[in-house]
Amino acid sequence: MATIKDVAKEAGVSVATVSRVVNKSPKASKAAIKSVNAAMTKLGYRPNANARALVSKSTNTIGVLVADVSDPFFGSLIKAVDGVARANNKHLLIGNGYHNAEVEKEAIELLIHNRCESLIIHSKGLSDEELIQFSQEVPGLVIINRHIPQIAHKCIYLDNQLGSRLATEHLIESGHQHLAYINSNQQIDDCIDRKHGFAQALEKHGLIINSSLLSEGEPTDEGGENAMNELIKNKQSFTGVVCYNDYMAAGAIAALEKAGISVPEQVSIIGFDNGLIAKYLHPKLTTIDYPISEMASQAALLSLLLAKDEKPETEKKVYTPTLVKRNSVHTL
CATH class of the missing domain: 3.40.50.2300 (Response regulator)
Incomplete structure (x- = not known):
């Protein structure tokens, strides 16, 4: 494959001159334009972004x-x-x-x-x-x-702590006092902030965090399903769950259905992100909008x-x- 150096050599000009022609610079002479275009045609050279950038210093x-x-x-x-x-x-x-x-x-x-x-x-x-x-x-x-x-x-x-706090408080205001939290197992600030928001809401309303009602997994539907299965195995009573994201919430709903637990009649669930999946789950998912x-x-x-x-x-x-x-x- 021909390079800009090959074109310059064939046209008998410098690489900079080839770049001026490629970028349609007014500094390129008619003779240079003619020779460079002829060389590009002969060699089958197609200018790439880096060649154009030699003059503009930007690849757009x-x-x-x-x-x-x-x-x-x-x-x-x-x-x-x-x-x-x-x-x-x-x-x-x-x-x-x-x-x-x-x-x-x-x-x-x-x-x-x-x-x-x-x-x-x-x-x-x-x-x-x-x-x-x-x-x-x-x-x-x-x-x-x-x-x-x-x-x-x-x-x-985004204020992630506030988002998780809003989700948790919505469950509390809906009468739920035994709440579980399903978090992502990633070591990133989103996970930390959203878990803090959950804790802040419980503390604000005088509720105690039950460590047996905290679970985590991969931030996917499968991760959410596995995390919910762990909560079910713990045999600790809960009526509401806040999930790290919508996909984990989808997996959690699947796990509850397999266990014969109805959503939302027996357990209410809230997701996070308001992704497309939230609109098409059954039931349609209450969630936190992430714009x-x-x-x-x-x-x-x-x-x-x-x-x-x-x-x-x-x-x-x-x-x-x-x-x-x-x-x-x-x-x-």
């Missing part, structure tokens, strides 16, 4: 790091960023981090090496210090779903402004979760 690309692109939550994030990108004549480069520090670091470095001036980073593995260092290297870097005080102006995040699409769009717009050394007109960084009432909660 927004880099996005998510945990796992196959997760619908991150699919919504990416779609929202892509909407902003397309509106601004940009393209996306996407990396998976899997909440692993080394994998996240490699992915971010790859995005930087591909000259992404704007970066939307969802990182749970890297330390605050490492992300601060990356933000100093890339002015257009924005962190989503995480708050780092030193670069708070570059962070877009990830709106947040991702805001993050993308912010990253574009920061990349141009501009300040946003609005400074909304912390998003407030809201309760979405459906049919999975029964009032006692």
Whole structure:
């Protein structure tokens, strides 16, 4: 496959001249344009993003790091960023981090090496210090779903504690006093914050946390089913369950049904995220809305402004979760 150097050699010009022609720079002479185009045709050369970037110093690309692109939550994030990108004549480069520090670091470095001036980073593995260092290297870097005080102006995040507190208080206000909590087994701040929100609500209403009613698993439907099975095996009475996310709630409902326990008549359940699955479960799932699409769009717009050394007109960084009432909660 021909390279830009091959084209330069064939046309008898410098690599920089080839790049000017590729980028339609007014500095390219008619003779250079003619010779370079002839060389590209002869060699079958197709300009790539890096060649165009030699003059513009930008690939017109927004880099996005998510945990796992196959997760619908991150699919919504990416779609929202892509909407902003397309509106601004940009393209996306996407990396998976899997909440692993080394994998996240490699992915971010790859995005930087591909000259992404704007970066939307969802990182749970890297330390605050490492992300601060990356933000100093890339002015257009924005962190989503995480708050780092030193670069708070570059962070877009949700109040996870409040979301879990709202869910728990809704169960309590519906008459439930024996509550269980199903958490993700990931060692990330979302898990910590949502569990704290659950505890805060119980404490506020004078209720005691029963350790036998705390369970955890993978943040999937299977993980939720396994976690619920553990709660059932403990034979501790509970009438309400707060789950880490909607998928764990779906698995928990499946486990209860297999055990002959009806939802919500015998056990009420609340999820978190308000993903598409919540609308189509039976019963339809009461959950906490996580406005990830709106947040991702805001993050993308912010990253574009920061990349141009501009300040946003609005400074909304912390998003407030809201309760979405459906049919999975029964009032006692």
